[in-house]
Amino acid sequence: MQNTIGKTHWAIAEGYIPGKSTGPEPQMTSHETCCILNAGDKDAKVEITLYFEDKDPVGPYKVTVPAKRTSHVRFNDLKDPAPVPRDTDYASTIISDVPIVVQHTRLDSRQAENAIITTIAYSGNS
Numbered sequence: 001m002q003n004t005i006g007k008t009h010w011a012i013a014e015g016y017i018p019g020k021s022t023g024p025e026p027q028m029t030s031h032e033t034c035c036i037l038n039a040g041d042k043d044a045k046v047e048i049t050l051y052f053e054d055k056d057p058v059g060p061y062k063v064t065v066p067a068k069r070t071s072h073v074r075f076n077d078l079k080d081p082a083p084v085p086r087d088t089d090y091a092s093t094i095i096s097d098v099p100i101v102v103q104h105t106r107l108d109s110r111q112a113e114n115a116i117i118t119t120i121a122y123s124g125n126s
Contacts, residue, residue: 005037006096010094017032017088034104040098040099044100046064047060048063
């Protein structure tokens, strides 16, 4: 029996997609990414919800991560139910029907001296 790694509820408290970029697209387009690892034997049905300072949450954005695979979901590419706004602070929750691991990455290429940050998302007791 294989041990399952991950949790089903995750949060990224910090989110922001700069409105401009420097460098070749799409590689150097400023973006937020939620990197999802599904090491289990069942496809993960994932829902992402965005939270804002001054308006109601938006979501869920639905993503499937196949069993024993990874998916790097660019928030820039999320369109349904609405595009993720640029130059706007937000936070997100990621809920899955099976355990997953979530990491958050941002590429900020507003100037030629690019910056990238990455951190593990927060997971509660689930």
